[in-house]
Amino acid sequence: MSRQRSMETILQSEYVTIGELVRLTGARYSTLKYYTEEGLLPFEQGETNLTRRYRREESVARIALLRRLRQEGETIPALKARFAGR
């Protein structure tokens, strides 16, 4: 185990964990997990113990966009179609 990274450190990191994305965006863990499973939130699989890691800037921007589109009424299937392969 190790100490939790401070927000200051997280904000300077290229990669973050899903837990850190929760802290950065205020989104619910279950939501981010669901977006990840549905391919809406790209991640990279770390080599050690297969931990998923996310590019911080792109992920935060993607979550903000997904949130806005959902508020505008876009459905999950529509979002999946929009972001397919992106």
Add this chain to the structure above:
Amino acid sequence: MHDLTISQGYLLCSLGDKGTISSLRAEVQVGLVASGVMDLLLEGCGTLQQKKFDVAGPLPGRLEPLSSLYEFLQEKPRILEDIASEYNFSFTDRRYNQLLQDLGRSLVTMGLAEERQGGLWGNKTCYLPDPQGRDQVIQSLRAELLEAGELSDEAAALAVLLAKTGQLGQYFSKYERGAIKARIKELKHTSNNKIVQEMVDYITALVVVIAVC
């Protein structure tokens, strides 16, 4: 989101909707003191040897709300049971109330709680927790505990505290609780952090004592 200490996170999750910790829930009150001790240990302000806490370093600024606890521990090395006895089983609750007030006000400063007067006679200070802030703590904990990968000391400590003081049920489903308890059990055997291991034993022992009383 703020960088909360373990004790701030624990208090936020333990405060009821009326902004108090019920005096009938002694285990939750013990947990609050234990969370403060845990913060001090993890920040290197003290060491724990044979269940005796000894101050070993200065108090960092972010742990300012624990200054009364730190000063008490600075007086002399104390065994954990003595700390609980002085804080949780004294006649006046003076030390406990001071700790609660300092931690509560730190949450107010962060915008995570609102200070109000309440209680039966309206003379008790209450700290109404911000539901969104509390949810953030739980979501962050959920993300760490239910994902594969390394668990941070802070998440492990908070999970143990909530589990041993019977508070997981209000935030996690039965399925999640099963997974979390398995993770804590695993932690006890695999953790390379002796502090967390010892605190698991300490909190477990205290909760058993309270249950017997």
